[in-house]
Amino acid sequence: MRIIVLGGDGYLGWPTAMALAHRGHEVWALDNYLRRNLARETCSEALMQNPNLHDRADLFASLSGRKIEVEIADCADYRQLSPIFAKVRPEAVIHYAEQPSAPYSMMSFDAARVTLNNNLNATLNVIWGVVQHSPACHIIKLGTMGEYGTPNIDIEEGWIDIEHKGRKDRFLFPRQAGSLYHTTKILDTDLLWFYVRLYGLRVTDLMQGPVYGLATEAADQDDRLAPNFHYDDIFGTVVNRFLVQAVAGVPLTVYGKGGQTRGYLNLKDTLQCVELALNNPVEAGVLRVLNQFTEQLTVTEIAEKVRRAAGQAGLEVKVESIPNPRKEKEEHYYNAKHHGLVELGLKPHLMTDEVLVDMLERVAKHSGQIDARKVLPRVRWN
Numbered sequence: 392m393r394i395i396v397l398g399g400d401g402y403l404g405w406p407t408a409m410a411l412a413h414r415g416h417e418v419w420a421l422d423n424y425l426r427r428n429l430a431r432e433t434c435s436e437a438l439m440q441n442p443n444l445h446d447r448a449d450l451f452a453s454l455s456g457r458k459i460e461v462e463i464a465d466c467a468d469y470r471q472l473s474p475i476f477a478k479v480r481p482e483a484v485i486h487y488a489e490q491p492s493a494p495y496s497m498m499s500f501d502a503a504r505v506t507l508n509n510n511l512n513a514t515l516n517v518i519w520g521v522v523q524h525s526p527a528c529h530i531i532k533l534g535t536m537g538e539y540g541t542p543n544i545d546i547e548e549g550w551i552d553i554e555h556k557g558r559k560d561r562f563l564f565p566r567q568a569g570s571l572y573h574t575t576k577i578l579d580t581d582l583l584w585f586y587v588r589l590y591g592l593r594v595t596d597l598m599q600g601p602v603y604g605l606a607t608e609a610a611d612q613d614d615r616l617a618p619n620f621h622y623d624d625i626f627g628t629v630v631n632r633f634l635v636q637a638v639a640g641v642p643l644t645v646y647g648k649g650g651q652t653r654g655y656l657n658l659k660d661t662l663q664c665v666e667l668a669l670n671n672p673v674e675a676g677v678l679r680v681l682n683q684f685t686e687q688l689t690v691t692e693i694a695e696k697v698r699r700a701a702g703q704a705g706l707e708v709k710v711e712s713i714p715n716p717r718k719e720k721e722e723h724y725y726n727a728k729h730h731g732l733v734e735l736g737l738k739p740h741l742m743t744d745e746v747l748v749d750m751l752e753r754v755a756k757h758s759g760q761i762d763a764r765k766v767l768p769r770v771r772w773n
C-alpha cells in the first residue's frame with residue numbers, strides 16, 4: 392500500500408514508518424519537527440540524541456534495504472499538505488501529527504493556541520487532502536483514551552446506545568477531557584465523524600492510552616534508529632519519568648494519592664494495532680473507534696513495578712507523593728472496554744519486570760545526560 396505517516400519523526404511515527412516499510416509498503420514519513428522545536432523551547436530535550444528524519448531514513452535504508460520517503464512539511468498548512476497528497480494518492484494515512492503534551496497545552500495562552508490551531512488544522516487538512524486527492528483512503532487517526540476522562544460508568548468502545556423517553560439511538564460515548572490537549576482530540580473526533588457522515592470517508596479512530604517502550608524489531612538494529620525518549624514533566628510520560636528517577640537515584644514522584652488509573656500499552660502493541668487497523672479497513676461512511684491499550688494500572692502500581700524492576704537491576708528506589716500539579720481525580724472508578732483490537736488479532740506485550748529492566752538498562756547507558764530537575768512538575772493546571 393502507499394501510506395503516509397504524518398508525524399513520522401515522532402515517538403510513534405518513526406517506529407511505525409520503519410515497521411510498515413519493513414512489511415514492503417511504500418512509506419512516506421512527513422513531519423515539521425514541531426516536537427523537537429517545542430522540546431527545545433521548554434528545555435525538555437530527549438535523553439538520547441535522535442538523528443534528523445533524513446539521516447534516520449538513510450540509515451534505515453542502508454541496514455534494511457527498504458526506503459522511507461521523507462517530507463518536511465506542516466500538516467496545519469494546506470498549501471504544503473495538499474501537493475503531497477496529490478503526488479502520493481495514499482491508500483492509507485496514519486495521522487500522528489499533533490501536539491501531544493497535556494502539560495504543554497496547559498502552560499500558557501500561547502501554548503494553548505499552538506495546540507488548538509495545530510491539532511485542529513492538521514486534522515481538517517488531512518480530511519480535505521483525502522477528500523480532494525484520494526477519497527477511498529483509509530484514515531487511521533490517533534485519538535486518546537483521555538478523551539473519555541474518568542467517568543463513573545464503564546467506558547464503551549467509542550459508541551453508546553441511549554434510550555431516552557422510550558426512543559433509542561447510538562451516539563459517540565460522552566467525552567470530558569482533563570486538559571486542553573485532550574480536548575483537541577475530542578474536537579478531532581467530532582470533525583472526523585462529521586466528514587464521515589457527510590462525505591462517506593473511511594476512518595479508524597484509535598483511542599490510545601499512554602505508550603511505553605523503546606524496543607521494536609527495526610529500532611533494535613542500531614541505537615540511532617531508537618524512538619525519541621522524553622523524561623521531563625512536559626513531554627515525558629509517567630513511566631519514562633519513573634525509569635529515569637530510578638536510574639538517577641532520586642525518589643519516584645507520584646502525583647497526589649496515585650490512584651489515577653489509565654490503560655497502558657507497549658510500543659510494540661501500538662505497531663501491531665496500527666497494522667491491524669490497516670489490514671482490516673472500514674467501509675466508506677464508517678467511523679470505527681477502537682480503545683487501544685492492553686492493561687489498566689494506577690500510578691502507584693506503576694511506581695511499584697518500576698521499584699521492583701529497579702531492585703532486580705541492583706538499584707534501590709524510594710517512592711514519594713508530591714502535590715498534584717494537575718486537576719484530576721486521584722481515586723476513581725475506571726473500567727474501559729478494549730475488545731475490538733483483540734478480536735482483530737492483537738497479542739499483548741505486558742509491562743513485565745523484564746520489559747522494565749530492559750528499559751532501565753537502556754536509560755542507564757545515558758545516565759550522564761539525565762537532568763533530574765526536569766522531571767519535577769513545572770506546569771500547574773491553575
Ligand SMILES: NC(=O)c1ccc[n+]([C@@H]2O[C@H](COP(=O)([O-])OP(=O)(O)OC[C@H]3O[C@@H](n4cnc5c(N)ncnc54)[C@H](O)[C@@H]3O)[C@@H](O)[C@H]2O)c1
Nearest residue numbers: 398401402403423424425426466467488489491533601602
Ligand atoms: N505517546 C503516547 O503515549 C500517546 C498516547 C495516546 C495518544 N497519542 C497520540 O499519538 C500521536 C503521536 O504521539 P507521539 O507520542 O508519537 O508524539 P510525538 O510528538 O513524538 O510525535 C508527533 C509528531 O508529529 C509532528 N507534528 C506535530 N504537528 C505537526 C504538523 N502540523 N505537521 C507535521 N508534523 C507535525 C511532531 O513534530 C512529532 O514528530 C499524537 O497524536 C498523540 O496525541 C500518543
